[in-house]
Amino acid sequence: MKRIRRFFVNLKLRNKLLLAFSVFIILPIVTLTLLSTYLTKYIIEKNAMFSATQSFNQVSDFVSYRIDNIIRATNLIANDQLVHSVAERDPNNYPLEEQFENLQKIRHFLTSYENEIDIVTVRLFLDDQMVHSDEDGDILGLESAKDFPWYQSLSGSQVMLYPSMGSDHNGDQTLSAVRAITSFDNYQDIKGYVMAEFPEKIFRDMISKANSIGGSLTYICNDQYELISSTDDGNQDEFFLTPSQMELVSGYSDWAFLKVGNEDVFAKVKAIPSTNWSIVTIIPESGIFRDTHLIQNTMVLFMLFLIGIAYLGAVFVTLSLTKRIDLLASKMNAAQQGDFSKAIVYSNAKDEIGILIQNFNYMIDRIQTLMAEEKIASQRLRSAELMALQSQINPHFLYNTLDMINWMSYEEDKGEEIRTTLRSLSRFYKLSLNKGRTLVSLQDELKHVSLYIQIQNMRLQNSVHLDIRVPEHLQQCGILKITLQPIVENAVLHGIMEKDDPHGTININAKLSGEDLLITVADDGVGIPPDILDTLLNEEDTSRQHGYGLTNINERIMLYFGEKYGLSIRSQLAKGTIVTIRIPFHKFLDEQ
Structure with a gap:
């Protein structure tokens, strides 16, 4: 053991590195390749089966939904009062004129379903003595039903599904939903049949997605x-x-x-x-696993390539390693003596020593430019804080508005209201984005608030009245965008809507005070309790505040305009709340 140790210690650095590369680089590459191949196969199978399950469940649910619609339509036709009354009438006591009139009504009724839920044809089979038209194919005699495969097996009032013998106008095969028209007194007494034909293609297209x-x-x-x-x-x-x-x-x-x-x-x-x-x-x-084999072969080839590159790299590194370490050590000694000009060492190498040289160079550059970087970093931090605060706009307004539009879409004659709402919402967010500008005109900010109230009133049945009294020459003042809307939103949601009678008024006024502009937003809501009012602008945990958070608005204004500007709040329970915004009066100049 000692001989082996002595032998290793006495080896030249080049041979030590080559041996280390063989043990610590080539062996892990082989192990990692084999492990990666196994994990790749496992992950591909897991993800593929998860995706297949999702697709299968979605398709089966959609097929069930479409079939349920067709069955529902078939039941509605079979249970229609006019269809049922005609089917149960005695043909011998049924005047021809009345038959023609009622069958014409039924024909129009059946045609209306052919424009619904992908039903291409609806056929009605009635007593052979009734007036019917085999040529038109929509109202036929019961004798004609015997030509269809479902005639012998259909019974009761349940809708059954069968392959059809026909095709639609495109020549595609159709399927049939068939139900017997039975007497109300005896469900075994069949008075006729309803057959709704629908294209097989709609199901083929759906199941192909699985x-x-x-x-x-x-x-x-x-x-x-x-x-x-x-x-x-x-x-x-x-x-x-x-x-x-x-x-x-x-x-x-x-x-x-x-x-x-x-x-x-x-x-x-x-x-x-x-x-x-x-x-x-x-x-x-x-x-x-069709693609897995290609991945496995690719990984093996890549492994062999890496082993060859690693060996050649080891030879190259061992020849240059000592020279670069000595060079770096000499330059570090020079830097230690204060000679930073000689300490700049240029190297394009990307290995550990090359990275160490690059980091050394970076450290020297940072020392030389510390004061300038500190000033730039401070400015960037101020800007980042402002953008972070501005990005915390409450998204629930958008969600609630889209939910309102969704429900309106289910009601009849709501098309114009939906279009009006979408136009208002589009203008609202166009003003919110405002081409990425930080400052906007007070005029645009007032339009932004008006659109917000207009959209909210569509949800709240015009419960909020907005009264804006701002002189036109003051509307050209520059203001941080999305300043007024969160304040007005708090007034609506936490002021007016919490009243016993959720109706109220919001007044927006503006006036000059020296070189500053004072904007007031007043509501006649429930007011703010004194214990909350005292800490409202000092609350560090913005998640505990109502809505967007007045603290955020106050900090945005102070970050941008200075510490002397911001918000002040006065409130009285059961009377309302007044929020005053103080900003410097500067006319807004369009960046374009």
Whole structure:
């Protein structure tokens, strides 16, 4: 052991480094490559299956939603009062004129559904003695129903789904939702049938989105394992599950791993509610790891390349290492003696010694420019604090406004109000951004507040009246943008809306005081308790303040204009609150 140690100690530095490179560089590279290959395969499989699960669940939910809409429409037609009354009438006691009139009404009624939820055709089957038109194809006799495959199996008042014998105007295959029209007194007494036909393509397009992995197959089948719709391009016949495999996979809550044909696959089956259909997705294991083999081969080649580069680098480093260390040591001695001009050593090397030289050079430069950097850093800190405070604008106004627009979209005749709201919101945020400017004119700031109140009143049923009385010549004063809106927002949300009668007025006035401009925002809300008012502008924890926080506005003004400027607040419970803003009066000059 001592001989080995003595041998290692007496080795030249070059040989020591080459040995160290072999042990501490090449060996870790090999280990890391093997570990990375395994982790890559694991992560790819995990992410792929997570993505596949998300896609499968979204598609199955969307298919269920579309089918539910079609079933609902079929039920509405079958239960329509006019359809039901015509179906139950005795043809022998039903005047032809009245038949024509009612069937014409029914025809218009059926046509209205053909413009809804992707239903292409609605057919009604009534007593053969009734007036009907086999040529038009929308109102037919019961005898015609016998030509359809569902005639023998349909019973009761439940909607059943079947493959259709027809196609739509584009020549695509259609599917059918069929329901019997039964007597109200006896559900076994069938008076007619309703058949709504819808394109198979809409489901094929939907389930194709479940194939998030290359080579996957998704299809829909019924409880007789008959194919309803499929993303099969003709090359995946071997991937369809057998009945026994369907029963096996249906028992899994997650993906089942099994062999289909000669391929190992992941499979998932989910029943579609209210139907006898199921949606199935098959993912070949080879599709998941198709790219993994390329990654593995690439990593091995890269590992060999790194080993070769590492060995050549070790030879080069050992030859130059001592020389550069001596050079750096001599320059550091010169710097220690105060000779900073000789201490600047230029090096383009990126290894540890090169980085050490670069850091040494940087240290010398920083010493020489310390005072100038300190001044610049102070200015940047002041600007950063200002931008940080300005970035804390409350986002809930945007969320609430978008939520209001969302609910308005569900109401009829709200189109103009939605457009008005969106125009106001667009102008509001255009003024908020203001091309990145810090200062804006008081006129723009007042417009900004007016748009805010206009949008809020759409939510609050015009509960807030805004009264602006600012002389026109004062409106050209420059002011930090988004100064008034947070104050007005606090007045609305925490002043007026907390009254027993949530209605009130906000007054905005402005006047000159020497070379300063005083802007007051007064409301007739509930006021602020004295214990809160005393600490309102000194609250360090802004998360405890209402809304945007008056402390932030006060600090923004003081940071930008100086310590003598800012906010002052007066308030009286049950009377209201007055916020006064003091800023220097300077006319705003457009940066453009």
